[in-house]
Structure formats: structure tokens, C-alpha cells
Amino acid sequence: MSDRLPGFSTLAVHAGAQPDPTTGACATPIYQTTSFVFNDADHAASLFGLQAFGNIYTRIGNPTNAVLEERVAALEGGTAALAVASGHAAQVVVLQQLLQPGDEFIAARKLYGGSINQFTHAFKSFGWNVVWADPDDIASFERAVTPRTKAIFIESIANPAGSITDIEAISTVGRKAGVPLIVDNTLASPYLIRPIDHGADIVVHSLTKFLGGHGNSIGGIIVDAGTFDWSTGGKYPMLSEPRPEYHGIRLQETFGNFAFAIACRVLGLRDLGPALSPFNAFMILTGIETLPLRMQKHCDNAKAVAEFLAGHPAVAAVNYAGLASDKYNQLARKYAPKGAGAVFTFSLKGGYDAGVSLVSKLQLFSHLANVGDTRSLVIHPASTTHSQLDDAAKVKSGAGPDVVRLSIGIEDKEDLIADLEQALGT
Template sequence: MSEGPTYGFDTLQIHAGARPDPATGARQTPIYQTTAYVFRDAEHAAALFNLQEVGYIYSRLTNPTVAVLQERIATLEGGAGAVCCSSGHAAQIMALFPLMGPGTNVVASTRLYGGTITQFSQTIKRFGWSAKFVDFDDEAAVAEAIDENTRAVFCESIANPGGYITDIPAIAAISDKAGIPLIVDNTSATPYLCNPIALGATLVVHSTTKYLTGNGTVTGGCVVDSGKFDWTANDKFPSLSQPEPAYHGLTFAETFGPLAFTFHGIAIGLRDLGMTMNPQAAHYTLMGIETLSLRMERHVQNAETISAWLEGHDNVDYVTYAGLDSSPYKSRVATVCPKGAGGLFTVALKGGYDACVKFVDSLEIFSHVANLGDTRSLVIHSASTTHRQLSPEQQEAAGAGPNVVRISIGTENAEDLIADLDQALKAAHS
């Protein structure tokens, strides 16, 4: 879209980054299913490889369909730029890669998706990195955990699985004081419900697989750069502030300014890690984003109705939805997620583990899958699946104890979902 008026979210989710195809006039963004791109001449090729000119070289690095998606997500998040990749897990590594080095650490919330906890506590050790897990409701503990080797702080805006809301402004203030970036996973909230950059985040990551696509068809990830962090303020981030040997001494921060992190993600991250998003996946996600605000409104509306009903059910111990008056996180909704607390929460069942298993097996409309953010309502018993690799203590800290079921509320009729939940709860206790 051209520079000029400030457009609303509903307009941007349809138009940002997209223009009619110059070759055919096609209005929908085409799927550019190609590996490589023809250079105008040898000089043009050299300029692209030297990062002296922006363009397309090879689809591991850049692709026109993916480029539209990157611009759209960056626009919706209020960022300077974005890099899309193959999955949400890939996005997390892509976000950390320019920041970390052997012997460095990331301070991470205990309330994270189980796969993220495993990635941070186990896999990143192979790079020589480490993670310190802290309860982010304890701000003093977060500040204390940051040391001279800390290179990032990481949390989720709406935590998976419990739907807990992080006090992003407070955590951002701690990160700023320490001179390190705050990375916020905004998957569960989406930019429609939460804008972490406006609240002080440096980087935002997404599993675009979830709400952004919204139809359970493709996997993908994205890293959005606020463009506001000064990578040259200290010597902690040499990948961005020091000369890069692979590009004849080019310094990303000096050459690209607010887009330093984004260009590094493409020119180094995608070049060497190769965690590329394919153009067909980008196409499906672009189509999904066109209805993001409409879907999120229904997700929130349904979640508010259903969580309140569940809270009053005889077979339910408690519900963690932040939109409920009983939630300790209700006060953060207006500040962090002013349009609603999302569509994700957990339900603790009376009867413990066995009741949870019977409940999941008895549902009919709800799909038992390892996913969230679909238009379809989804359910999973986290302790035996997504958080299975964690210790009992880690499961409890993450809000995924053995008596807990994660529910991702879809966009179906709320009364139908309530009826399904009711019969399953009765079956679980029969």
C-alpha cells in the first residue's frame, strides 16, 4: 500500500504488502512457485549477493509470496520488518540466533508451550546456549536472573496452555534497564488482541500455523523486528554491531539501521539455517489473515461464554481463562489485550488424570489434536502430550498439571460447544 493515510486493522489485514500482480493484474497474491530468479545481468547479480540491492536471488532467502506475508505481519504488529520461516519453533531459533553465542543465556518464562521449554532447556544447549526459567509474575526474580551473559528475555503474551497474560510493559522495563531485547511470542494473542511492540517488546515471534492462518492447513513461523533497539549500545551483539566477514566487513546495524535484524535474519539466518517458509504456506496464511479480526472476535466471544459456563459446572475444579472475573490476570486484559483475552485456556477437572482422559475421548465436536488457533474447537491433555517431556514440577509451573485439559475455542455456535462439553464432562464422571 502507498504511503499516506493511516489505515485501520481490518483494512491492513487485507491489503498490507499486497499489490495487483504487475505481470497479469491478478488481484490475489500469486503463489510464486519457483526456486530461483533470473538476474538482469552479472552486475545485478553481484549487487544482490553483496546486499547492495534488494531483490530476489533464491527462494531459500526470499520469495515474492513470502515477502507479501512478511510485510503484512510486520505492518499489523507495528514492526520495521519481518522474516517468515518454516515453523514457530524455527522462528524462536531465528530470533535467538543473531543474539546468542557460546556461554550466553536467555531468561525465559516458566509459562511457555511445552515444546518451547524443551527447546530452550535441552536443544539449545547444543549451541552452547542456556536458559534460565523464571516465574514472570515475580518481577524481582526476572531482574535477578539477568546477568552479564544474558542476551534476551523471552515470554508469551497469552501463555500456552493456561491463557495467562504477561505484564509486558513491566517485563520490557526490566529488559530495557539491562540493555537486552525482550522477545514476545504473540501466537495466542495475534496482533489483533495484543501489540507487544507498542508495549515495549523488541522482537515478536509467531507460530503462523495457529491463529494467523486459522484453518489448520500449513505450518509456519515469523520473527518481527520493532526496529527500535540500539544494537551498538554495547558489545553484547557483535553479529549486528561488528563487521560481518561473509559480506566483506559490512556491519548490519550501520548499513541497514532499523532493518538490521531483519536483513541479518535473511542474509545470515535463512542463508545458513535454511528454515524457509514455502510459498504455498505463505499463500494460505495470507488468506487466513484476511479474516483475522473477524475470527478473533468470535474466538473471544465464545471463550468468554464457555469459560463462564465451565466455571459453574459441578465436575470442574477451576478454569484459567483470563477474561473471567475470578482470574488473577483479569486486570491485565485492559492493558495488554484490550480487545479480549483470546480463545485459549485450561480446565482442571475433578477426578484428575483419569477424568481428563475420559473427557477428551468423549468429546464429539472438539477435535483431539496437537494444535490451537483453528476455527475448529480443539482439545488436548497437555501433561500426556505437548508437555509430556517435562518433569512434574515443570508441568505444574507451566499450568499443565495431570488434572488439566487445554481447550482452544473455535468459531462454532457456542451453544453447540457447551452441549458437547456437558455430555463429555458427564461421561468423564459416570
């Protein structure tokens, strides 16, 4: 190939992959093995001492997973990536590198309900404390910064409401505070938004959603932007201080602009153990090959459905950044000009009962707790994904009692609209 930088669709198909050197297989093989044979004792020692790159044990790394990691890093514009068992696992592994007991991180209030629950409750047992900020009020992030703050966490497109977050503005807050910005880019995918281009230092995904795209495999990934200096101020000893597990290596000093990805692998994945199955990696890789085609169809369909709902008499409001009237439309134009995503919410005039009734009447939409599938999906967050929150918190997170969340698939838009029309009635 020439010196031309490959385009997004080319990277989605080819990045990280080569024909298998032994068999010539074109598709990336599934290396369904627990372990890998060493060349000799010196080779084994160099691998275990981080003096050479290679495969040891699938809990730490696997050739199938490595192709997935390189592909997503290329699509996001990062220096390196690490695939793990789920999006939740990615969040645990990331924050383990950054936080010590008693430390804090700031998180946007508008997040996936499972993340809110994880941050609020599960992380307490690690001594990690979340401080909430309003993504519609950038100053609230500034006010939340304390000497214990070690990171800021946001979603590029927030789940469930589909609101767009001002990544650049919040990145500025992080830079001023000397802490990294972590962006969950699950709902956007790098096809719509590349957070690193707007100041993110770390990107995470639930690979289960749009990247895999077919509702058949769970996975997560961490992408290192290579933009943060982990040695400044002694805030991040996992990266800047000598690691006794590896004969005193300082990861920042040794690995430079992909030190964070290395730390996640050799300090997080190695010891916590949330390894991604090579089979799931293969399935997700296959999904990524059609990502640009699917995402554009998702977005085009979502806009058509949102426009239909906005004109229906049973609908009180539609929250979709792709609508010109939406409060996030300007941010959508800035960050996601190809489309505002395929997940959004709308509220019904009949409140909680109307939301539950609608879900039961839909026929083409699948009622389940997932997004980013080729199939169109529906859920009533207040009774499911956000049910652990009190009413005030549900409203703040965009999951009030009258709210229904849709994840629009790649079916014919006319069929989706007809299904909603019959379920809503007149």
C-alpha cells in the same frame, strides 16, 4: 487513498499486496520457483553483496513470502519481518543472532511445552543456556540477569493456561539490563495485543495458529520492532561487527532500524535454511484476511464456554483471563481489551483420569496438538504436549495432571457447550 492510517482490518486484507504487474491478478500469486533470473552480472553481484534488494533464491526470499512479511510487520507495528518454516524455526533464527556459545537468555516459565523442551535441551548443543523466571514475579527476571544475559523471552498470552504476561514491566527489566525483549505473540495475534506498543523489541509467531487460522499450513515469522540499538556495548557482534560474508558490512550501521530482520535473513535463514514454502505463505495470507473477524468470534465463544465450565460441578477451576474472577483479569483489561484469547485451561476434580476420559468423550472438539484453528480443539497437556516435563515442572507451566486445554473455534457457542456438557456428565 488519503493520508489516513489504514485500520487493522484494512491492513489485514491489503498490506504488502499489489495487483500482479504482469497479469493484473488481484490475489497474491504463488511464486512456486526455486530461483530468479538476474538482469546482468552487475545486478547479481549487487544482490549477493547486499547492495540492492531483490530475489535470488527462495531459501532466502520469495515474492509471495515478502507480501506475508510486510503484512504481518504492518499488523504488529514493526519495521520489517521474516517468514520461516515454523514457530520453532523462528525462535532458533532469532536467538542465533543474539547468542554466542556460553551466553544466557531469560525465559518465562509459562511457555508452550515445545518451547520449554527446545530451550532446555536442544539449545544446549549450541551452548545457549536458558535461565527460568516467573512471569508472576517480575523481580525474578531482575534476579536472573547476569553479564552473560543477551535476551528475555516471554509469551504475551501463555500456552497452555492462557495467562496474560505483564509485557511493559518485563520490558523495563530488559531496558535496564540492556538486552532485547522477545515476545511470542502467537496466542494473542496482533488483533488482541501488539507487544511492540508495550516495549517488545522482537515479536515471533507460529503462523500455524491464529494468523493462518485454518489448521492447513505450518509457518513462523519474526518481526523487528526497530527499537533496539544493537551497537551498544559490543554485546551483539552479529549485528555490530563487520561481516566477513558480506565484505565487512556492519548490519546495524547499514540497515538501521530493520537491521535485525536483515540479519535473520542473511545470516540465519540463508545458512540454517528453514525456508517457508510459497504455497504455505499464500495459504497463511488468505487466513490473515479474516483474522479480525475470526479472533473476535474466537474470544466471544471462549468467554461463553469458560463461564459455563466455571459453573459446572465436575470442574475444580477455570483459568481464563476473560473471567472477572481470574487473577489475570486486570492484565487482560490492560493488554487485551477486545478479548482474552481463545486458548485456556480448566482442571477437573477427578484429576488425570478425568482429563483423559473427557477428551475421549468429546464429539465436536477435535483431539489434536494444535491451537488457533477455526475448529474447536482439546488436549490433555500432561499426557501429550507437556509429557516430557516432570510433575513439578508441569504444574509450574500450568499443565498439571488434572488440566485440560481448550482452543475455542468459531462454531456456534451453544453447540460447543452442549458437547462439553455431555462429556462431563453430571
